[in-house]
Amino acid sequence: MPTYSHSKLSTFESCPQKYKFRYIDKIKVEGYDTIEAFLGSRAHEALEKLYRDVLMTKIPKADDIVEFYEDSWERNWHPGVEVVRKDYSAEDYRNLGRSCLRSFYKRYHPFDQDKTLALEERVTFPLVKSNVNGGRSSQVYIRGVIDRLAITPDDVIEIQDYKTSRHMPTQMELDADRQLGLYRIAVNRRFPNAKEVRLVWHYLIHDQRVVSTRTPEDLEVLTGEILDLIDRIESETDFYPKESALCDWCEYQSICPVRRHLFEVEQLPLEEFKEDDGVKLVDSYAQLKEKKRQVEGELDEIEERIINLAREKNLTKLVGSDQQLKISFSRDYHFPPVTDPQWQVLERIIREAGRWDEIVTISHPKLKSIMKKKTWPEQLWSKVREFAGIKESVRLYLSKKRGEE
Ligand code: SF4
Structure with missing residues (x-):
C-alpha cells in the first residue's frame, strides 16, 4: 500500500531526483x-x-x-x-x-499548562483516491510522528511540534503548513468528539510559541492538494534534479548529475583541479562565450552604422576590398500581439468571416505543455500520446559557481 509522509512529499517538491534516490532507488548514504x-x-x-x-x-x-x-x-x-x-x-x-x-x-x-496525552506519537491514516475515469478508487496511507499531543484544562487538544530551524514563519505560512495540517486530520479521526484542536509550534531558537487552527473546509482543501500531489508523483517519469540552495545539505551530491562534478573536483589540489577535463572544457567554453558576446556587440554596432550610412546615401549595396554587402529594406504587415485588446477584435472579424481555420495551426509548445501536465482527459491524452515521439534536446547554460554570484 503506498505510504506518504510530509517529508516524503516535501522531498518530491524540493527535488524529484532526490525523491527518486531516496524513495524509489532506496539509496542510503551511510x-x-x-x-x-x-x-x-x-x-x-x-x-x-x-x-x-x-x-x-x-x-x-x-x-x-x-x-x-x-x-x-x-x-x-x-x-x-x-x-x-x-x-x-x-x-x-x-x-x-x-x-x-x-x-x-x-x-x-x-x-x-496542559497534560501530555502522547509523546512521539506515530500516526497513520488512509486517504481515498477516486479514479476520475470511472475506475475503482484506491487508498494511500499518510504517516507521521507527533512530537507531543496534549490537552489543556479547558479541553483543547494541542498538536505540539518542536522546530530548531532558523526561519521563523509568518502566520500566513503557519496557517498553510501541511505537516501539522496532516496531523490535524489524524487527530480528527482519533478524537472525533474533540471540542477544539490547536496546532502549536515551539520555535526553540526564537523561544516562541506560535499557534494556528484548521476548519473542516481547510482540511478538505488540504486533502485535495495532497491527493493531487500524490497523483503527480505517481505519474512522474523523469524525476529531474532541481538545483537549489538546499543542495548543500543533500546527501546525494556525490551521485547527483547536477552536483557530482563539483563534488569530485572540489576535493582536488589546485594543479589537478586545473587539469580536470570538465574544468578545462568549461573554462574554454566560458572564454569563447565571452569572445562571442564581444564580437556580437561589435557586429550590432557596425550593422547599425551600415544601415545608417545606406539610408543617408540612399544605397542598397556597399562594396569592400573582397566582398560586397547587400542591404535589403522591405516593408511588411504588422499585426497587434495576442495580448493586445485589438487582437480580440481582429480575431472576431476573421471568425465571423468563417476564415479562422485557414490561419490557426496547432501550437506545438501548448500541446507539449498539455501533454506534460496531463490536463486533458486520460482518454484523449492517451490517443494523442500515440503520435508523440520523444526527442532529446541539449542546451548549455553558463553561470557563476555557487558562492561566487
Ligand atoms: S544535490 Fe540538489 S539537485 Fe541533486 S539530488 Fe540533491 S537536492 Fe536534488
Whole structure:
C-alpha cells in the first residue's frame, strides 16, 4: 500500500531526483547527517525526556535536561555530521541547543499548562483516491510522528511540534503548513468528539510559541492538494534534479548529475583541479562565450552604422576590398500581439468571416505543455500520446559557481 509522509512529499517538491534516490532507488548514504538534523534530534530527545518525567509527576531540574542533552550529543556524535555553514562550528550548534533547552525550560516550568496525552506519537491514516475515469478508487496511507499531543484544562487538544530551524514563519505560512495540517486530520479521526484542536509550534531558537487552527473546509482543501500531489508523483517519469540552495545539505551530491562534478573536483589540489577535463572544457567554453558576446556587440554596432550610412546615401549595396554587402529594406504587415485588446477584435472579424481555420495551426509548445501536465482527459491524452515521439534536446547554460554570484 503506498505510504506518504510530509517529508516524503516535501522531498518530491524540493527535488524529484532526490525523491527518486531516496524513495524509489532506496539509496542510503551511510553515516551522513547534517548538523541541523543532528541538533534537531538531540533537542527532540531532551524534550521528550522532560515531558516523560513530567508525566511521571517528576519535575526534572533544568540541569538534568541539559545533562541528558549533552550525553546524547556525545553518544550519538559521529564524523559524518556535516557542518555546511562554515562560519559556525559543531560546538556553536551544541551551545545553541543547550541555550534553546534552557529558554524552553524557563518559559514553561513547572510544565502545568496542559497534560501530555502522547509523546512521539506515530500516526497513520488512509486517504481515498477516486479514479476520475470511472475506475475503482484506491487508498494511500499518510504517516507521521507527533512530537507531543496534549490537552489543556479547558479541553483543547494541542498538536505540539518542536522546530530548531532558523526561519521563523509568518502566520500566513503557519496557517498553510501541511505537516501539522496532516496531523490535524489524524487527530480528527482519533478524537472525533474533540471540542477544539490547536496546532502549536515551539520555535526553540526564537523561544516562541506560535499557534494556528484548521476548519473542516481547510482540511478538505488540504486533502485535495495532497491527493493531487500524490497523483503527480505517481505519474512522474523523469524525476529531474532541481538545483537549489538546499543542495548543500543533500546527501546525494556525490551521485547527483547536477552536483557530482563539483563534488569530485572540489576535493582536488589546485594543479589537478586545473587539469580536470570538465574544468578545462568549461573554462574554454566560458572564454569563447565571452569572445562571442564581444564580437556580437561589435557586429550590432557596425550593422547599425551600415544601415545608417545606406539610408543617408540612399544605397542598397556597399562594396569592400573582397566582398560586397547587400542591404535589403522591405516593408511588411504588422499585426497587434495576442495580448493586445485589438487582437480580440481582429480575431472576431476573421471568425465571423468563417476564415479562422485557414490561419490557426496547432501550437506545438501548448500541446507539449498539455501533454506534460496531463490536463486533458486520460482518454484523449492517451490517443494523442500515440503520435508523440520523444526527442532529446541539449542546451548549455553558463553561470557563476555557487558562492561566487
Ligand atoms: S544535490 Fe540538489 S539537485 Fe541533486 S539530488 Fe540533491 S537536492 Fe536534488
